[in-house]
Structures are given as structure tokens and as C-alpha cells.
Amino acid sequence: METGMEFKNIGLRGVVVASTNIGDVDGSAGRLVYRGYLIKDLSGKASFEEVVHLLLNEILPTRDQNKAFSAQLAAERAVPAELIAALKTRPNSALPMDILQASASMLAHHDPEVEDPSREASHRKAIRLIAKFATVVAAWERIRNGQEPIDPDPNLSHAANFLYMMKGEVPDEDIAGFFDAALVMHAEHGFNASTFAAREIASTRAHMYAAVAGAVGSLSGELHGGANTRVMEMLMDIGSPEKVESYVKEQFDAGQRIMGLGHAVYKVDDPRALILAPMSKTVGERFGESKWYEMSALLEKVAKEEFKKRKNRDIYTNVDFYSASLYYMMGIPMDQFTPIFAIARIAGWTAHIIEEQFAEAAPKPMLYRPESDYVGDYCGPEVCEFVPMEDR
Numbered sequence: 001m002e003t004g005m006e007f008k009n010i011g012l013r014g015v016v017v018a019s020t021n022i023g024d025v026d027g028s029a030g031r032l033v034y035r036g037y038l039i040k041d042l043s044g045k046a047s048f049e050e051v052v053h054l055l056l057n058e059i060l061p062t063r064d065q066n067k068a069f070s071a072q073l074a075a076e077r078a079v080p081a082e083l084i085a086a087l088k089t090r091p092n093s094a095l096p097m098d099i100l101q102a103s104a105s106m107l108a109h110h111d112p113e114v115e116d117p118s119r120e121a122s123h124r125k126a127i128r129l130i131a132k133f134a135t136v137v138a139a140w141e142r143i144r145n146g147q148e149p150i151d152p153d154p155n156l157s158h159a160a161n162f163l164y165m166m167k168g169e170v171p172d173e174d175i176a177g178f179f180d181a182a183l184v185m186h187a188e189h190g191f192n193a194s195t196f197a198a199r200e201i202a203s204t205r206a207h208m209y210a211a212v213a214g215a216v217g218s219l220s221g222e223l224h225g226g227a228n229t230r231v232m233e234m235l236m237d238i239g240s241p242e243k244v245e246s247y248v249k250e251q252f253d254a255g256q257r258i259m260g261l262g263h264a265v266y267k268v269d270d271p272r273a274l275i276l277a278p279m280s281k282t283v284g285e286r287f288g289e290s291k292w293y294e295m296s297a298l299l300e301k302v303a304k305e306e307f308k309k310r311k312n313r314d315i316y317t318n319v320d321f322y323s324a325s326l327y328y329m330m331g332i333p334m335d336q337f338t339p340i341f342a343i344a345r346i347a348g349w350t351a352h353i354i355e356e357q358f359a360e361a362a363p364k365p366m367l368y369r370p371e372s373d374y375v376g377d378y379c380g381p382e383v384c385e386f387v388p389m390e391d392r
């Protein structure tokens with residue numbers, strides 16, 4: 001645009017908008033930390049329930065605390081019958097993220113504490129949302145396929161129960177374990193777009209469900225959580241390893257992005273991608289579907305080389321690159337990958353909403369209100385003169 005004006009949109013890159021005790025993303029070291037713990041020490045070692053406890057209660061639970069906390073979460077899994085009835089009225093073609101966003105608002109209608117401003121009530125609401133989100137996603141999968149939703153099984157872990165409610169079969173231990181590790185890896189990620197959206201909404205003193213509904217909307221976009229679905233669509237489009245190279249070149253020639261590559265903060269490999277890649281390989285070997293991992297690994301290599309050649313800088317895989325093939329091989333429908341991201345990230349969102357509401361890392365709660373630079377018209381040096389409708 002040739003206007004002589006300087007336009008700005010820095011996407012808030014590098015701007016520190018608030019302090020937090022919850023998570024740290026160190027983009028140059030490739031380090032992700034949840035309340036002081038490295039992701040590589042948590043994923044596959046601590047369960048999703050333990051990590052939710054860590055995020056919400058600031059400490060890893062003892063054995064007894066974990067038992068009690070897991071039972072508390074399991075007891076909150078059921079969703080109101082009215083919500084299930086409402087979902088049954090939705091067209092099958094409704095996007096799963098839209099269903100989840102609407103459900104976040106509908107769950108508010110059934111929470112008697114929705115407007116209770118106390119910290120204790122916020123903590124209870126967080127537990128309810130974390131527990132119920134998984135049930136909503138699984139229920140929608142059944143409903144849109146003309147099946148009855150499956151009641152949660154309180155004897156199963158959060159991860160195993162989700163797969164059971166979605167697919168109707170209790171997963172074996174290994175698959176439940178991989179899924180649990182994936183949930184842990186997606187639970188928190190500092191001031192990413194959806195968490196920032198949640199905090200911004202919470203800063204207005206809107207309630208937790210409103211903040212979460214906004215966060216779901218933010219996550220749905222393909223530059224954020226929606227990328228995992230796009231990665232799988234891309235792998236399917238490519239179809240076979242021989243076509244990877246030409247696909248990458250065509251994409252770059254057309255100025256298109258390769259989904260699952262690049263990150264606003266990481267300037268090295270995303271530590272979660274480093275854990276997810278071998279998981280995708282193992283699950284592929286187990287199901288005799290190594291093709292997806294192999295294509296992904298080749299695509300990563302070729303795209304990194306091509307990017308370097310064309311732009312003279314490096315690009316790296318992000319969390320969505322290998323989680324896509326992992327979920328696909330677990331039999332999860334592609335358009336449910338992003339809702340699955342949400343059923344994990346709800347843990348981080350709610351922890352951040354509470355931190356924002358109660359100024360737990362700030363001197364006092366503050367409404368977010370950035371400024372913009374007006375580059376519009378004034379019809380000359382002064383303001384525009386208003387002309388009544390009849391004289392225009």
C-alpha cells in the first residue's frame with residue numbers, strides 16, 4: 001500500500017503484557033515450563049490429572065492428593081441432559097469447534113456459581129469445565145454420527161475415559177498413555193493467542209465461561225489450534241512420500257504456508273514436537289501405518305531445506321506437525337483434532353483466568369486496553385464536517 005503512512009501490526013510479538021506464575025515459553029532455548037517443571041519431565045511421566053493439579057494448585061499432588069483430585073474431576077464429567085438434548089438439534093455438519101464454543105456458553109446456564117466471584121468458586125468452575133469439555137467433544141462425535149453419547153466411566157483416567165466415550169471402546173494402556181502424554185503437552189503454553197484471549201476477557205470481569213468460550217474461538221483458527229487438522233489434510237493431499245518434494249516447492253512458489261511449521265515464539269525446535277515425533281513413529285509401527293510418520297519426517301526435512309534456501313533463515317516444526325498423524329492413527333476424526341487440543345488447553349486457560357481475575361502475578365487486576373494508531377481520514381487537516389443525510 002503506497003500511502004506514505006507507516007502502518008503497524010506487530011501481532012504483539014515480543015511485547016510482554018503481563019507477568020505469570022503459570023508457564024514459561026523460552027523461544028530461543030526451546031524450553032517449555034509449567035510452574036517450574038520442564039515439559040519433557042512431565043509428559044509421559046505425570047498424568048493429565050497431575051498436571052491439572054499442578055496448573056491449578058501450583059504443586060504436583062502427592063499420591064493421596066492425586067487420588068482425591070482425580071476423583072473430584074471424574075465426578076464432574078457428566079454434562080447436563082439439556083445440553084445433550086440441545087446438541088441433538090444441531091446439524092451434523094456443524095463444526096466441532098463451534099459446537100464446543102456454544103457448549104462453553106451453555107454450560108454456564110447450568111452452573112449455579114456462574115457469577116460467584118470468589119476464588120473458591122472459580123477453582124470449582126475450572127474443575128467443572130476441564131472435566132466436562134472432554135465429555136462434550138466425545139458426545140458431539142457420537143451425536144453427529146447418529147449414536148447415543150456414552151456416559152463417562154469414573155474408573156478410567158481422564159485420557160482413557162475420553163477415548164472410551166468417543167469410540168465406545170476402552171483403549172489399551174499404551175494408547176491411553178500416549179494420549180495422556182499428548183494432553184499434558186497441550187495443557188499450557190504461556191500467552192498464546194487463545195490464552196491471551198481468555199485473560200483479556202477475564203480482565204473485563206466477565207465470567208469464566210465467557211472467557212473460555214472466547215478462547216475456544218481463538219483456538220479454532222488455522223494459525224493456532226486449527227493447524228493440526230490442516231497438517232493431516234496436507235498429508236492426505238500429498239498422498240505418498242514421492243510427492244513430498246514437489247508439494248513443498250509448489251507451496252513455497254505459491255507463497256503458501258506449510259502447516260505445522262513455524263512458531264511465533266520458538267526460534268528452535270518446539271520441545272513438544274521433539275516428544276511427539278517419536279510417539280507418532282511408535283504408534284505408526286504398532287498399527288502398521290508408518291507411512292504418515294515417514295511422510296511427516298520427509299516433509300519436515302524438505303521444507304526446512306527449501307525454507308533455508310529461499311529465505312536464508314531456519315524454520316522448525318511446531319506441536320501440530322506430529323500430533324496430527326498421532327491422533328489420526330488413534331482413529332480420531334481429523335476435524336476433532338482441534339477440539340482435542342481444547343480439552344487439554346482448557347487446563348491452562350482456566351489457570352490463567354484465575355490468575356488474571358485475582359491478580360496473582362500483578363499488583364492489582366487491570367482491564368486490558370491497548371491503543372491503536374489512527375491512520376484514517378480527517379478530510380483535511382481538521383476533523384470531517386458532518387453532513388446530514390438529506391444533504392449528502
Ligand SMILES: CC(C)(COP(=O)(O)OP(=O)(O)OC[C@H]1O[C@@H](n2cnc3c(N)ncnc32)[C@H](O)[C@@H]1OP(=O)(O)O)[C@@H](O)C(=O)NCCC(=O)NCCS
Pocket residue numbers: 222223224225227256257258259260261262263264265311315318319320
Ligand atoms: C505460527 C505462525 C503464524 C508464526 O508466524 P511468525 O514466524 O511469528 O511470523 P510470520 O507469520 O510473519 O512469518 C514470518 C515469515 O516466515 C514465513 N513462514 C512462517 N511460517 C511459515 C510456514 N508454516 N510455511 C511457510 N512459510 C512460513 C512467513 O511467510 C514469513 O515470511 P516473510 O518474512 O518472507 O513474509 C506461522 O509460522 C504459521 O503460519 N505457521 C503455520 C500455521 C501453524 O502451524 N500454526 C500453529 C502454530 S503452533
